[in-house]
Amino acid sequence: MKKIWVSLLSLSLLAGCIGDEFDTDLIVDDVNVTSGVILPLAHTTVTMGDILSDQTDMIKYEDDNIIFFSEEDSVEYVGINDFFRFSEASLSNLPFNYGIFNIQEVISLDNSIAFNIPDATVNTVEMDYTISASANGLADPVLLTITFPSANPGETIKEIDIELDNNQSSSQSFTNDRIELTDNELPLSISIKPKNDAASYPYTTGYISISFGDFELKYIKGTMAENAVQMERNTYDLDFDVLEDIPGDVEFKDPRLSLIFDNATPFEGLIVPNLTGQLDDGTVIDLSSPVIELPACPIDEDVIRYKYELNRDNSGVVDFIAKTPTNLIYEGDLVLNPGATNKNEIELNEDDRIYVGYGVEVPLDLKLNAMLDEEVVELEDIDVIEDITDARLVFTSENGFPLAAKADLEFYDDDTQQVLETIEVNVVKAAIVNSEGIVTEKVSHTEVIDLSDSQIKNLNESEEIRIKASLQTSDYDNGTSVVFLKSNELTIKLGIKGQIVQNN
Numbered sequence: 001m002k003k004i005w006v007s008l009l010s011l012s013l014l015a016g017c018i019g020d021e022f023d024t025d026l027i028v029d030d031v032n033v034t035s036g037v038i039l040p041l042a043h044t045t046v047t048m049g050d051i052l053s054d055q056t057d058m059i060k061y062e063d064d065n066i067i068f069f070s071e072e073d074s075v076e077y078v079g080i081n082d083f084f085r086f087s088e089a090s091l092s093n094l095p096f097n098y099g100i101f102n103i104q105e106v107i108s109l110d111n112s113i114a115f116n117i118p119d120a121t122v123n124t125v126e127m128d129y130t131i132s133a134s135a136n137g138l139a140d141p142v143l144l145t146i147t148f149p150s151a152n153p154g155e156t157i158k159e160i161d162i163e164l165d166n167n168q169s170s171s172q173s174f175t176n177d178r179i180e181l182t183d184n185e186l187p188l189s190i191s192i193k194p195k196n197d198a199a200s201y202p203y204t205t206g207y208i209s210i211s212f213g214d215f216e217l218k219y220i221k222g223t224m225a226e227n228a229v230q231m232e233r234n235t236y237d238l239d240f241d242v243l244e245d246i247p248g249d250v251e252f253k254d255p256r257l258s259l260i261f262d263n264a265t266p267f268e269g270l271i272v273p274n275l276t277g278q279l280d281d282g283t284v285i286d287l288s289s290p291v292i293e294l295p296a297c298p299i300d301e302d303v304i305r306y307k308y309e310l311n312r313d314n315s316g317v318v319d320f321i322a323k324t325p326t327n328l329i330y331e332g333d334l335v336l337n338p339g340a341t342n343k344n345e346i347e348l349n350e351d352d353r354i355y356v357g358y359g360v361e362v363p364l365d366l367k368l369n370a371m372l373d374e375e376v377v378e379l380e381d382i383d384v385i386e387d388i389t390d391a392r393l394v395f396t397s398e399n400g401f402p403l404a405a406k407a408d409l410e411f412y413d414d415d416t417q418q419v420l421e422t423i424e425v426n427v428v429k430a431a432i433v434n435s436e437g438i439v440t441e442k443v444s445h446t447e448v449i450d451l452s453d454s455q456i457k458n459l460n461e462s463e464e465i466r467i468k469a470s471l472q473t474s475d476y477d478n479g480t481s482v483v484f485l486k487s488n489e490l491t492i493k494l495g496i497k498g499q500i501v502q503n504n
Contacts, residue, residue: 045491048364048401048484064485066364073260073357075236076330080217080348082229083265083336084125087116090211094190098139099203101194109190113212117184119227123345126178126219129212133162134169138206141165141195146210148188150180163195164208176218186212219349224267225340231271233331236358238277238324253365253437253481255321257287257310257328260357261294264303265336266346269294269354273332277325285323288316294334294354296342307359321362328358364484365437368403368473375467391456395447396493397428402439402474402482404430411455411462419466420458423449428492430474437474437482442489 048066052059060067096107115122133144144162151158158177162170179186192208194201259273271294275287289310297304310317334354405428411421425447432441451459473482 045489047486047490048488049486052486061486064487066484066486068362068364069360070238071258071260071357071359072236073359074262074355075357076231076234077353077355078229078231078334079350079353080220081215081350083224083227083348084117084120084122084217084220084222086125086127086215086217088211088213089113089115089186090209092209093136093207094209095205095207096192097203097205098194098201101198101201106191106193109192110187111190112182112185112187113210114185115181115212120184120222120224122181122184122220122222124178124180124219124221125217126176128173128175128214128216128218129177130171130173130214131160131162132169132171132211132213133164134167134209135164136167136207137204138164138166139202139204140198142192142206142208143195144208145191146188147191148177148179148186150182150187152178153180173214178219217350219347221345221347223343223345224337226338227336229334229336231330231332231334231356233329235278236328236330238327238360250370251322251367251481252318252362253367254312255317255362256360257315257317257321258359258361259289259292259308259310260355260359261292261306261308262303262353262355262357263294263297263306264352265348265354266296266299266344267337267342268296270335270338271332272334273330275332276329277320277323278327278329279323279325284329285320285325286316287320287328290314321360330356330358365481366473366484367476367479367481368471369476370471372469372471375469377465377467378463379465380463389456391451391459393423393425393447393449393451394493395425395427396445398442398444398491399428399431400439400442400489401428402431402433402437402484402488404428404472404474405469406472407467407469410466410468411458412464412466413458413461414463420462421455423455425449427469428490430472431488433474433480433482435480437480438485439474439482439488 052066058068058070060069091111091113094109094111096109100107131146133146135142142164144164146160146162148158160172160174162172164170190208190210259271261271263269271292273289273292275289277285277287279285287310292308295304295306312318404426407425407427409423409425410419411423412418413420426445427447429443429445431439431443434440474480475482
């Protein structure tokens with residue numbers, strides 16, 4: 001919106017078009033001139049639909065109403081690797097005596113690895129993982145075989161062979177193994193034999209350590225108690241350039257920011273979001289939000305979508321959107337299965353996740369009181385400026401926008417670096433609105449400014465006209481929030497008429 005007003009104001013001030021191609025009838029005809037000039041004269045009619053025509057990806061219309069929107073779902077998720085958190089598990093410094101190899105070829109040990117899985121009991125898991133083994137105190141290299149009796153049931157028994165030398169380690173990675181656990185423990189068998197044949201072995205003790213890590217769960221079967229999960233910090237771009245073009249002190253009446261959840265798990269959840277936004281200058285602002293209750297996915301459904309709307313009544317979204325942050329920073333805590341209400345054994349695969357997204361809807365219903373950035377019109381290339389001896393500025397408008405525009409026009413002398421003259425202009429007056437902020441009547445306005453001799457002299461001597469414009473919505477002083485509609489229309493005619501003296 002800022003762009004359209006700046007463009008219209010600039011058009012009114014010597015954009016370089018001179019001649020009969022413009023609608024000269026709009027100029028007041030009682031300027032007493034014998035030879036005259038018309039500088040630039042524009043006749044423009046625009047609607048809100050025209051102004052927003054290049055923003056179709058971020059705007060939707062509900063009848064005549066305009067809504068800025070952006071929605072991005074499934075941008076982050078938490079899944080079984082967050083719910084069932086396997087910590088690295090190990091068997092450390094398992095001792096064996098080399099002297100036993102004098103009487104038998106292999107030393108066999110039965111053991112188990114206990115997995116630390118907070119708030120859950122797992123019976124079956126399918127996962128990728130890494131096994132690492134190391135040894136110390138070895139008198140000679142050994143061959144280590146690890147057997148998982150409960151891995152991949154119905155298939156060939158899982159055996160892993162690792163060669164170990166003293167003070168060295170070795171790792172192997174595996175994918176898509178399905179393993180049955182007992183009370184979160186994995187039973188395993190270990191066999192150790194010397195790599196090289198020897199006539200006799202010393203009666204010394206060697207030590208072997210085995211560890212599991214790098215877990216990536218693909219499927220899980222088990223039960224889960226109340227489970228606290230931290231949702232990682234993520235940053236999402238708020239692609240709302242059109243909002244950034246609305247300057248100054250703006251307050252939207254009914255902006256809405258939705259948190260979108262797709263829950264494919266049978267668990268309810270409590271979500272405590274921590275939402276912040278970042279401005280162009282790096283400043284971080286908070287967006288308050290209540291705790292959100294997430295419903296469980298019904299048994300007969302694959303996923304349930306839940307959209308929680310942050311509005312002016314339950315959050316700080318009004319101030320948040322008004323500051324037009326460039327992105328939304330999201331993190332938070334999730335309590336899954338609060339109160340352990342779901343005590344059933346469940347099965348989840350890697351696609352059974354809770355996805356998080358966001359959506360923003362901002363109806364163009366607002367209050368605005370703003371100064372625009374200063375604009376400069378260069379006069380140096382318009383030779384006729386220095387010859388003007390009698391001039392009148394004329395601004396004519398028929399405004400159906402609930403918005404007024406004023407401007408200070410400063411004649412600036414580059415040599416002295418001084419403002420020689422300041423002229424206040426009511427470019428357009430705001431349309432009349434009802435109690436709901438909807439335009440009920442267009443307002444016509446003509447602003448005629450006869451330049452005095454001293455003002456013309458200052459114009460002749462100026463190299464620039466600096467435009468300091470301001471915008472204010474209809475009935476702003478009474479706190480009215482106005483509604484911009486697609487059909488709102490503005491017609492504006494702009495021009496200067498004056499007498500010149502030709503220098504021969």
